[in-house]
Amino acid sequence: MRVLDMEQAIPHYRDRVGLDQVGETEGDRAFFRGFDEFDRHSIILREADTPGLDVIGFKVASDRDLDVFKKRIDAMGVRTEEIPAGADPGVGRKIRFTTPTKHVFDLYADMEISDTAPMTKNPDVWHREPRGMRVQRFDHCALNGTDIVGSTKIFVEALDFEVSETVVDESNGTELAVFMSCSNKAHDIAFIGFPEDGKLHHTSFRLESWNDVGHAADIITRYDISLDIGPTRHGITRGQTIYFFDPSGNRNETFSGGYDYYPDNPRRVWSADEAGKAIFYYERQLNDRFMTVNT
Numbered sequence: 472m473r474v475l476d477m478e479q480a481i482p483h484y485r486d487r488v489g490l491d492q493v494g495e496t497e498g499d500r501a502f503f504r505g506f507d508e509f510d511r512h513s514i515i516l517r518e519a520d521t522p523g524l525d526v527i528g529f530k531v532a533s534d535r536d537l538d539v540f541k542k543r544i545d546a547m548g549v550r551t552e553e554i555p556a557g558a559d560p561g562v563g564r565k566i567r568f569t570t571p572t573k574h575v576f577d578l579y580a581d582m583e584i585s586d587t588a589p590m591t592k593n594p595d596v597w598h599r600e601p602r603g604m605r606v607q608r609f610d611h612c613a614l615n616g617t618d619i620v621g622s623t624k625i626f627v628e629a630l631d632f633e634v635s636e637t638v639v640d641e642s643n644g645t646e647l648a649v650f651m652s653c654s655n656k657a658h659d660i661a662f663i664g665f666p667e668d669g670k671l672h673h674t675s676f677r678l679e680s681w682n683d684v685g686h687a688a689d690i691i692t693r694y695d696i697s698l699d700i701g702p703t704r705h706g707i708t709r710g711q712t713i714y715f716f717d718p719s720g721n722r723n724e725t726f727s728g729g730y731d732y733y734p735d736n737p738r739r740v741w742s743a744d745e746a747g748k749a750i751f752y753y754e755r756q757l758n759d760r761f762m763t764v765n766t
Contacts, residue, residue, distance in 0.1 A: 472515070472517070472525070472674060473516075473517050473519040473522050473524070473525060473719070473766075474516050474518055474519070474721070475518070475519070475522060475719040476518070477496065477518045480501070480516050480717060481501055481516070483717050484503055484514065484516065484717070485503065485602075485603075486603055487604065487696060488603055488604050488606055489505075489506075489605050490504060490514060490606060491503060491505070491506055491587065493511060493585070499517055499518045500515055500517050502515055504585055504608075505606050505676065506589075506597050506598070506599070506601050506605075506607065507589055507597070507607040507608050508588070508607075509588040510583070510588075511561040511583045512559075513608065513609040514609055514674075515559070521766075522717075522719040522720050523669075523670070523766040524574070524614070524669075524671035524674075526567070526576065527574065527575075527576055527577070527614075528565070528577040528578070529576065529577075529578055529579075529659075530578075531580050532580070533580055534564075534580040536580065537564070537565075537578055537580055540566065540578055540629060541553075541578075543628070543630070544625065544629045544630075547625060549570075549629075550569070551567065551568045552566070552567040553566060553567075554567055561582055562579055562581065562582050563579055563581030563582070564579070564580075564581075565577040565579040566579075568625070570616075570622035571616070571617075571618035571621035571622050572614060572617065572618055572619060572622045572668050572669065573616060573668035573669035574616065574622070574669060578630075604686065604725055605679070605683055605686065606678060606725060607676075607677045607678065607679060608677045609676060610656075610677040610724075610726050611658055611659050611660060611661065611726075612671065612672075612673070612674050612675065613661040613663055613672040613673050613675070614661070614663070614670065614671060615662075615663050615665035615668075615672050615765050616662065616664075616665060616667070616668040616669065616670065617665070619646060619648070619662035619663065620649075623662060627651070632651040632659070633651065633652055634649055634650070634738055635651065635652045635657055635658055635738065636657070636658070636707050636708065636738065636739040636740070637649050637650070637738065637739075637740050637741070638707070638742075638743060638749055639740055639741070639742060639743065642743075646664070647746070648661065648663045648664065648707075649662045650707060650708065652732045657708035657710065657729040657731075658708055658729075658732075671722075671765055671766050672722060672765045673714060673721075673722040673723060673724045674721065674722070675723075675724040675726045676723065676726065677725075677727070678725050678726065678727040679727060681727055681728065683725070683727060684701070684702045684711045684712065684713055684725060684727055685702055687725045688701070688702050691713070691715050696715050696716070697716040698714075698715050698716075699722060699758075699761060699764075700714050700751065700754075700760075700761060701713030701714055703753045703754060704751075704752045704753055705729075705749075705750060705752055706745075706749040707749045707750065708730065709728060709729055709752075710728050710729040711727045711728045712725070712726050712727075720766055721766050722764070722766070
């Protein structure tokens, strides 16, 4: 993610959101992970002139799978690029591609294990008592753009994602939002229709429980963090949520719960006239900021 001021961004993500900072900043970048993640890092901040998203990565099962997925993506007419090992510290080679919504994605197979990864021998719940909102891990991103159908096609046909839930304009069949899973989570990535490409709607962090969402709300109020909406619940995914903004204007979410997804589940579909209830199940209406503000 791009941030405007690293000196403001680090305390937000480290002390308020509760991520662990991985070492010192390297040039214009800082690396972070959730306390319950094994890999070296899951979030990279880069200081820049504009906020938003540079790239989002997905880890694949093996190095051989990188070549398989590259062939599939190439066969769809989407250009790929190989990024050599070491471009990011502790990370192996990567395959990069850009979706029709102008979002850049990396696939990688290897990353170093963190020195403070979750214990595996007689494991305690954590090494050090979690800070701030006590986020466990990076959970998902929601991305804005025009051709969300074309972007979804790459993930489904080339990368074996499944569409778990959609919002559809039933008057013409247009998909307005698509939620996809490559796991048992309700979603690992979402595309939301928007007239501009390459936009980041939000970055979401996993919490253990609904009580932790309430604790996140306490942190937001205590430290005057800019609140978007919540605490509330989604109809889509059923997740419990609160949305807020980092000092650069990037929208963050802390998220808990959500249904378990399996590939043989029927697709859940919301109609456009019920979009308010789909997004904010308790309020049953959308706020203008949520649909128009992104980075």
